[in-house]
Amino acid sequence: MRHIRTIIDKEWAEVFKNRMVIFTIILMPLLFTALPLVMLGVMGGATGEMEGAVADVPLGFLPACEGLSAGDCMQIYLVNQFLILFMMMPVIIPVTIAAYSVVGEKTTRSLEPLLATPITTVELLAGKGLAAAIPAIVASWASFGLFLLLLPVIGVSKGVIGYIAGPTWLLAVLVIGPLMAIAAVNFSLYVSSRVNDPRVAEQISAVIIVPVMALLFAQLAGVITINVTFMIVAIIVLVLIDIGMMYLGASIFDRETILTRWK
Amino acid sequence: MIITEGLTKVFKIGKKQKQEIVAVDNLSLQVNEGEVFGFLGPNGAGKTTTVRMLTSLIAPTRGKAVVNGLKVGKDDTAIRRCVGILTENPGMYERLSAEKNLQIYAQLYDVADVPATVNKFLQMLDLYDRRKDPVGSFSKGMRQKLAIARSLLHDPKVLFLDEPTSGLDPEAAKMVRDFIEVLKQRGRTIFMCTHNLDEADRLCDRIAIFKQHLITVDTPAALREKLYGRKVVIHLREMNPAWADLLRSLPAVKAVEVVDQKLVITLEDPERDNPQIIRHLVNAGADIRFVGELRHSLEQIYLEMIHSEKGGAV
Numbered sequence: 001m002r003h004i005r006t007i008i009d010k011e012w013a014e015v016f017k018n019r020m021v022i023f024t025i026i027l028m029p030l031l032f033t034a035l036p037l038v039m040l041g042v043m044g045g046a047t048g049e050m051e052g053a054v055a056d057v058p059l060g061f062l063p064a065c066e067g068l069s070a071g072d073c074m075q076i077y078l079v080n081q082f083l084i085l086f087m088m089m090p091v092i093i094p095v096t097i098a099a100y101s102v103v104g105e106k107t108t109r110s111l112e113p114l115l116a117t118p119i120t121t122v123e124l125l126a127g128k129g130l131a132a133a134i135p136a137i138v139a140s141w142a143s144f145g146l147f148l149l150l151l152p153v154i155g156v157s158k159g160v161i162g163y164i165a166g167p168t169w170l171l172a173v174l175v176i177g178p179l180m181a182i183a184a185v186n187f188s189l190y191v192s193s194r195v196n197d198p199r200v201a202e203q204i205s206a207v208i209i210v211p212v213m214a215l216l217f218a219q220l221a222g223v224i225t226i227n228v229t230f231m232i233v234a235i236i237v238l239v240l241i242d243i244g245m246m247y248l249g250a251s252i253f254d255r256e257t258i259l260t261r262w263k
Numbered sequence: 264m265i266i267t268e269g270l271t272k273v274f275k276i277g278k279k280q281k282q283e284i285v286a287v288d289n290l291s292l293q294v295n296e297g298e299v300f301g302f303l304g305p306n307g308a309g310k311t312t313t314v315r316m317l318t319s320l321i322a323p324t325r326g327k328a329v330v331n332g333l334k335v336g337k338d339d340t341a342i343r344r345c346v347g348i349l350t351e352n353p354g355m356y357e358r359l360s361a362e363k364n365l366q367i368y369a370q371l372y373d374v375a376d377v378p379a380t381v382n383k384f385l386q387m388l389d390l391y392d393r394r395k396d397p398v399g400s401f402s403k404g405m406r407q408k409l410a411i412a413r414s415l416l417h418d419p420k421v422l423f424l425d426e427p428t429s430g431l432d433p434e435a436a437k438m439v440r441d442f443i444e445v446l447k448q449r450g451r452t453i454f455m456c457t458h459n460l461d462e463a464d465r466l467c468d469r470i471a472i473f474k475q476h477l478i479t480v481d482t483p484a485a486l487r488e489k490l491y492g493r494k495v496v497i498h499l500r501e502m503n504p505a506w507a508d509l510l511r512s513l514p515a516v517k518a519v520e521v522v523d524q525k526l527v528i529t530l531e532d533p534e535r536d537n538p539q540i541i542r543h544l545v546n547a548g549a550d551i552r553f554v555g556e557l558r559h560s561l562e563q564i565y566l567e568m569i570h571s572e573k574g575g576a577v
Contacts, residue, residue: 006370010356017358109354113413116318117371118344256321260274 003119007127008134015097015131024096025135029089029143036082037147041154043075060225064163072159079164080226084216086144086173090181091212093136098188099205100198101128102258107198112259121253125246129189133181140181144173171231179238184208186245193253196261264421264452265294265317269326272312286312288476289326294469299443299453301467303460303565308474310456311351314423317454318348331420344372347419351426351456353410357399361390361409364398365416372417384412388442404435411442422446424455428462440466464561472568479568486564492517494557495533495540497526500550509547510540527557 015021061080065073105111114124151161163169188205195201218224270290276282287309294300304310315321317330319339328335333342355364365381374380385391388408398406407427414422427443428436436459443466446453457463463470464483471480479486487493499506507519510528515536518529526544530536533556544551 002373003371006367010359010367013363014356014358108357109350109352110356111354112320112350112352113348113354113368113410114371116320116343116346116348116350117368118340118373119371120340259315259320 003123004127004130007119007124008131011097011101011128011131012135015135021097025093025139028093029139032082032085032089033143033147033150035085036079037150037154039082040075040079040151040156040160043078058222058225061227064168064227068159068163069157072157072163075156075160076163079160080168081216081219083169083172083226084212084219086140086147086169087177087180087215088209088212089140089143090133090136090177091184091208093139094132094181094185095188095205095208096202097135098129098132098185099192099201101132102189102192103195103198103201104192106196106258115255115259121255122250125189125249125253129182129185132188133178133185136181137178140173140177144169167228168226168231171228171235172226175235176231176238179235179242180212182242183238183245186242186249190245190249190252193249193258264296264298265292265300265328265330265454267292267317267326267328270313270316270323270328271325272309272316272321273324285475287316287323290473290477291326292471292477292480294452294454296452297450298468299447299455299466301463301470302454302456302473303458303463303470304456304473305569306458310473311425313473314348314425314454314456318346318423319343344417345420347414347417347422349410349414349422349424349427351429353406355398355406355409355413358397360395361385361398361401361405362394364409365412368413369416374417380416384416388412402435404431404438407431407435407439408442411439415446419451421452421454424453424457426456426458428457428459436462460561460565470561472565474569483561483564486561487559492529493531493533495528495530495537496553496555496557497528497541497544497551498553498555499524499526499544500552502526503547503549506544506547506549509543513540513543515539 061077062073064076068076102111105114148161148165151164184205187208188201191204192198192201195204215224219226224230268291270287271285272287274284274286276284290313302310302313312321316323316335317328319330319335319342322336330342331345333345335342356367359367362381362385365384366377369377369380382391385394388411390405390408390412393401393405398409401409411424411427414424424443428439431439440462443453443455447466455463455467467483469480469482470486472478479489481489502521502524504521507521507526510516510519510526515530515532516528517531520527528540530540537554541551541554
């Protein structure tokens with residue numbers, strides 16, 4: 001555990017010396033928080049016009065509207081599209097950090113002395129993975145907290161706030177977000193330990209955003225409905241994916257290949 | 264302290280990994296406790312690969328290696344715990360301070376008192392005043408000093424130094440050499456790869472000349488003797504060719520060369536034979552100005568060995 005803490009400490013000390021990384025970690029959550037707030041603010045002034053639009057809400061979503069006015073129902077349906085943003089945050093933020101972490105050390109030649117210490121592969125990967133995932137998770141939780149705090153300020157009804165502070169959103173932000181962050185970090189670390197150029201690592205790692213985007217489009221197209229059942233299934237699938245990726249990452253991390261192969 | 268038997272490393276390269284490159288071939292050697300062992304060879308000879316195998320960074324393809332009683336390939340974590348390594352490139356974290364760099368490694372090596380140990384090495388290597396500065400602002404010599412400190416934090420039994428003075432200016436190189444001398448006096452076992460033959464000659468108890476396979480291993484003095492014999496140079500006020508013939512007739516003399524006003528005499532045992540030779544020359548009327556032993560540089564020995572490459576017989 002001490003070695004993992006040391007690696008986290010080292011990664012943070014390095015990463016947070018880079019102002020651009022801090023900028024990314026702060027700016028993106030702020031932007032992703034502002035977008036649904038603006039949307040809700042605009043919609044709040046046009047609730048009356050929304051009444052008729054409820055007919056467009058997919059049938060599978062209607063149980064979530066129980067006890068809510070037609071305007072509130074439309075609001076929670078539309079704000080739900082932004083839930084994906086809160087799930088995207090812990091995926092996008094750590095990818096850059098994790099993608100650089102192994103190949104970056106290789107190019108600066110600091111990897112060899114690091115691998116020459118008694119640190120185990122699992123400790124090294126856990127340290128680097130957590131160092132990338134924790135800031136992303138904290139940033140997404142903080143932005144969600146800020147989002148919740150600002151909802152009453154922009155005049156959102158208690159019914160809508162109750163839905164956003166309910167199980168679907170809480171499971172998405174508090175459980176699925178971190179699970180997706182772990183998957184994204186593991187994928188990026190895997191890529192980082194297989195390539196020889198940090199730029200290539202970042203580009204390939206960015207592919208991880210594709211499944212999340214697919215989720216967004218599937219929801220917009222009405223193919224899936226994001227509700228508690230969907231969240232529970234997603235949690236089970238993500239736990240299995242995370243376990244598989246962690247095992248795979250540790251078993252294919254080959255010190256020799258990383259140190260000696262440059263092509 | 265270090266024993267290798269038939270240690271071999273083959274890298275597979277190419278798209279389908281079908282091409283093989285033998286980086287280290289059948290290396291068998293023994294490095295004794297407290298010895299400074301020089302590992303000499305040209306670029307690409309396999310020196311770094313050997314160090315990486317002995318520090319359990321990469322696995323041998325064949326053969327055995329034991330470091331401090333621990334088997335490479337079996338006790339890898341324990342080996343990494345008891346050896347220190349100075350890699351060819353210092354590889355420090357440039358954005359972090361010197362102090363932070365050492366703290367990280369002290370923690371990874373499970374050093375008991377991290378702050379005290381880090382401060383001790385920063386003071387010892389004259390870096391204490393710059394401890395808060397980012398390593399990126401350090402000179403190459405300072406980075407090398409810091410990398411040496413990093414390799415010593417956990418008080419390793421065996422120290423591997425890969426090109427410790429490479430790229431350093433003469434002053435920084437001297438400082439590093441002096442420090443190796445101090446470590447030698449403290450009885451550390453040091454395995455040193457170097458291109459600096461003068462440095463190897465001064466610091467190493469024994470040297471190995473290596474190019475994929477071991478060409479020879481011995482003390483620098485023994486290598487000189489094996490290759491060139493022991494030679495004495497006698498400087499004369501004036502040269503008479505008859506004196507060379509006179510010396511050639513003596514049974515102790517193996518060969519005599521005349522170079523300007525000097526006689527270069529190959530002897531089996533100069534300490535035993537010099538008085539007799541000098542006596543003969545003086546009796547023959549020679550004016551002797553100076554007598555000394557001709558010392559071939561390690562560079563000459565090295566180049567001879569590398570060029571005659573198949574010189575396993577030496």
